[in-house]
Amino acid sequence: MEIFFCKSWxxxxxxxxxxxxxxxxxxxxxxxxxxxxLVGSIEQPYCFLEVTRRAVGVSFLDQLLRESLSYDFQEVEPGILFLTMATYREFEGDTGKVESGTSYIFGRDGAVTLRREFFNPQRLETSASSADVAANYSPKPEFGRYEDLIRVERSS
Structure with a gap:
């Protein structure tokens, strides 16, 4: 895994x-x-991570460099991150225009809120359920060690 560093994407x-x-x-x-x-390359990264003191955002890019999937991790205990939200986006053809987005908002207690937003016409659907969230935990990464955070498949 080749990695590169920058101020921002x-x-x-x-x-x-x-x-x-x-x-x-x-x-x-x-x-x-x-x-x-940046993971993979500078011009065509597989994904990028935005690392801060208490959170890490991971954005997976498609071949057109659109954010098709993003994960938001928050530090919930010293050295422990928890995936609080995953968002999937669908685009109109080869454009950058988002057709719909589905967000999964995870609680540490297993509560999951699903928000699906459509943009043309504007419509929002929500539902609630529960899930085993054990795979949502990840150790806060040491510098240069981001492998666990860039896994698309998060289930145990």
Whole structure:
């Protein structure tokens, strides 16, 4: 797994901002300051991680560099992250226009809220259920060790 570091991912332009060397990113990691990790390549990453002191966002990109899937992890105990939300997006053809989005919002107690939003015409559907959320926990990553967070399949 090749990884690259930058200040952030510019979503509108689908490119990184301000590439960083490993030392810059490691200093940000150690200081709890935000930085971004590109996985795979700089021009066509498989995904990118937005790392902050208490949270990590993971965005998986399709071949057109659109965010088709994103995971939001929050630190819930020292050194332990929990996947609080997963969002899947469907796009209109080859455009960047989101047709629909489905978010799964997870509670540590196993509660799951499903929100499915359609944009043309505007419509929102919600439902609630429960699930085994044991696989939603992940150790807070050491610098450079992001393998557990970039797994698309989260089930145990």
């Amino acid at each position: 510019f979503r509108a332009k689908k490119c990184p901002t301000e590439m960083w060397c490993e030392e810059q990113a490691k200093a940000a990691h150690e200081d709890g300051k935000p930085y971004t990790v």
